[in-house]
Amino acid sequence: MKSKLSPEILEKYFKGDCNEAEIAEIRAWYASFEPDLDDISALPREEVQLLKQLMWSNISDNIESNNVVDIDRRRSLWRSVIYWVSSSAAILLVLFLVKQQGTRPNTVASHAREPLKEAVSNTAGVIKKITLSDGSTVWLSPKSALTYLQKFTGQKREVTLTGEAFFEVTKDSNRPFSIYSGNVITKVWGTSFRVRSFTADKTTKVNVLTGKVSVAIAVPKETRTDLNNEVMLLPNQEAVYDKNLGQLQKNDKIKDVSIGMWKKANLSFNNTQLRDVFKVLSKSFNVKISSDDERINSDYLKADFTNENLPAIMEILQTTLNVTYSVRNENEFILEGSK
Structure with missing residues (x-):
């Protein structure tokens, strides 16, 4: 030297x-x-x-x-x-x-130099909001888990899902966004949709609200049947994958009414009692919202919800009213006072 x-x-x-x-x-x-x-x-x-x-x-x-x-x-x-x-x-x-x-x-x-990964497991009774590095939003349902990179790099954006989540993906024509859920691969460039893939369920479902989504099965080509081919979904269409048969089917109409909670609405309340607010929200999003706490039911709300889905509204109510909520039976929202 x-x-x-x-x-x-x-x-x-x-x-x-x-x-x-x-x-x-x-x-x-x-x-x-x-x-x-x-x-x-x-x-x-x-x-x-x-x-x-x-x-x-x-x-x-x-x-x-x-x-x-x-x-x-x-x-x-x-x-x-x-x-x-x-x-x-x-x-x-x-x-x-x-x-x-x-x-x-x-x-x-x-x-x-390996990118760092995040693994989020939602063990609470609320729907958890996650913002990814590209600006995309993921609403993670209870008993669900999401794995993703802290910062997306290269020419692709990939996440892994177990359970259920609703995605609002930021548009990027150069980098597709892919969700891996069991044997199902969902690929988009910018859209909003729900993926339901619980381990105990017999099916995996992809429901599209806006944009265009492709759904395929991660199995060798030689084992595929005609129903296994990649399907393209437009708004209000769904894909259903049968885990036992290994088949992927496209439906021209979403059969699961619970998708309604993810549709955005414009609602306004002017000093409206909360028991009445719950009735309007329940009807608008095809769910059941209630509280056993009379102090909450008798309170009043003044708010404008513009272009918001139900989980976003529930987050606002939690902060504004100092309450918590839990999801039961997939479409029941129960509000309680914060302890």
Whole structure:
């Protein structure tokens, strides 16, 4: 390994104060690392290059992390980083970790860059609202679970669902949005629809309210029948997958009336007693809303619900009235006072 670089020059480089000659000196120093006979000479040439790349990556990571450090501590941290990267111990430390863990540097780096996943399990009695990184909204029903990337990358957006959820997908013509629910794959570009795929159910259903959705089965082509082919759904159409028969069927009309809670409505109340508000909401969304608490029933509400579905309205009521609700038998909403 060649001579060390002055920490002062590195400090100037990180601050952006180097002239062209000093920058050239730094780049020459970085390119000068060669395997010594007593440390990394046994490594292949490719791995030596990987060690250098990892070291440079670590330098960059340390610089980026300093951006959030208190100003009074920044200069000392700069010094720590600079003295670290200007010593031969940097490469030797990486080499030690590689030998001890049996992991190559490129593998370590690739794991560090893997997108982080979120797994949300709704064990409460309410419908949980989830906003994804692309702006899409997922309304996760009770006893359901959703897995997704914290930030969508590349040319696709993918989530995995167990149970039931209603999706309002942000339009993106370059990146399809795919939902994996058992053997069923639902793919869209921007639309609103519901997927119901509980493990105990005999069927998986996809109901479309707006836009266009494709539904297919994740099975080998040689095992498919005519009913297994991909189907395209338009608004108010549904696809039903029979788990036992392995068949996918398209219906031109949604048969499940509970889809009504996801249709958006415009409703206005002007100092209306809540018992009457519940009656209007129940009729509008084809559900049953009630409360056993007379204090809630006798309260009054003044509100405008414009282009809102029932779960969104229930969230507003929870915040405004300081109440909670639970879902029973899929279409019954029971309100209680907050404890």
